[in-house]
Amino acid sequence: MGSLDTYLPIFFMTVLGIIFAALSFVASRLLAPQRPTAAKEAPYECGIVPTHEPAHRFPVRFYLIAMIFIIFDIEIIFLFPWAIVFGDLKTFGLVEILVFAAAVFVSFVYLISNGALDWGPMKRVRPITSEVPRTTRSTVRRIGSSSGEAA
């Protein structure tokens, strides 16, 4: 009696899911027309000809989130076995987990106070340098003029 027997139906389901997806692709290949053109295969940008490559670098916040997530995920993985045996551990288990949670919480507070979990652009306070009144003549860019100010 292998303990892996329980996973037999899950294995069947995996195979069935893969077969279903693969057969769909085969059917699509047989049924669908294939007339690719350059326009169809270009990256979709709402009809505009793409001028920039997609970004290779990302705001560092995304990596930060991924790293912080790992800390929390490990914490949660520790909590599962604890929750199972909590009935036997009683007060000892509770104190243990309180210490553990406190340690995690301290690092969490540190992260938050350092702004590691802040999002969105910073609000830039730009001092107003120009005294030109804001009218259509001063703000609307016109053909022939190089700057925003009207000629």
Place this chain on the structure above:
Amino acid sequence: MQDPLFIHGVGLGVVIIAIVKVLVVFAVLLVAVMLMIWLERKVISDMQNRIGPNRAGPFGLLQSLADGIKLFFKEDLMPDRADRIVFKLAPYLTLVPAFLVFTVVPLGGVVTIAHHRVELQVADPPIGILFLLAFSSISVYGAMLAGWSSGSKYPLLGSVRASAQMISYEAAMGLSVVAVVLQTHTLSTRGIVLAQAPHFWDWGVFRTGIVPFLIFWVAATAELNRPPFDLVEGEQELVGGFNTEYSSIRFALFYLAEFMNMITMSAVMVTLFFGGPDGPGFPFLRWLWPILWFAGKTFVFLYVYVWIRAALPRLRYDHLMDLGWKRLIPISLGWLLVIAGVIISPAWGFGILGGCVVAAVVLYQALKVARRRREIEAGAAGLGRAARVAAEVQLRQLAGPHEGGAS
């Protein structure tokens, strides 16, 4: 605790029963997705005072089927900048986990077929709930790789957003699941359902004090990229999100997986918090009632998902991240500890509750420090050099004596 089907080893009969279970659940899932897409379109259109699909079949019931068949005949495009292998792999990574997660959900009671005791769920591994969390995480890879391999701007942005959002809410989700496990002492989904019998006040939602359920619900909605958390496919910003470049049947499979995950998450909520197939039964057709109860409860959540989509506007991305990290995670962690305390004794519970209040105050102070730091930084960005240096000095003072270059 073990799946009773496999207690006497694996024989031909057991394998046949397993295959039949898999096939039935597979077919039911596909039909359920079809009906769910129809239901969503119909309910939304009712709420918006439109008619919605009404041409294909009675009440437009076959509309999704018609759409699916149509997509088979559509040209399957491969963008020329795409990473071809990963582009083809991503739909599998999204679809297969969507099927797998549903396998551990208990659909009904236990019946006897040809001298085998058969649980009405595809599989009952002893670590069912961990299996569920693990495989719902794998679908993040599907979204991430689909967007990355497209070689296009918007899908890439959509997929990075999707993965950040999904992993952010997974932490809160996991913590609220731990709260349920704390009360039921088992990771097996069947065990969790059995521990919530026989009265409805034994259901997880009441025994864990509602808060974990609410957090799980919000987190599940975010995990599914459903409105109001559908920033992944914010049409106004990202065209269609990570699957923009996918067409034909590949797109259909992403769509299928999305709705299947929705059904699965509703089923999981029913399993964890609402007793799964638990409910009053009647002597005739004894095996049918639990299934009906399960389907009914799941349907309530599915309907609410559609309702939420019609009712709520989309969140802003920073609000989304703030909600996940700065509110849901601390609340669910605190509530988990309070539950653990109450299990030992009420005095411990109140003590920990007090500790949580103190922690909340500390957290609030930390948020204030972060906000001040940002204000100083933001101010410095728009100022001259002298003012920037002054702000730097101020920042260092804020950071304390131990920390040097914080900017």
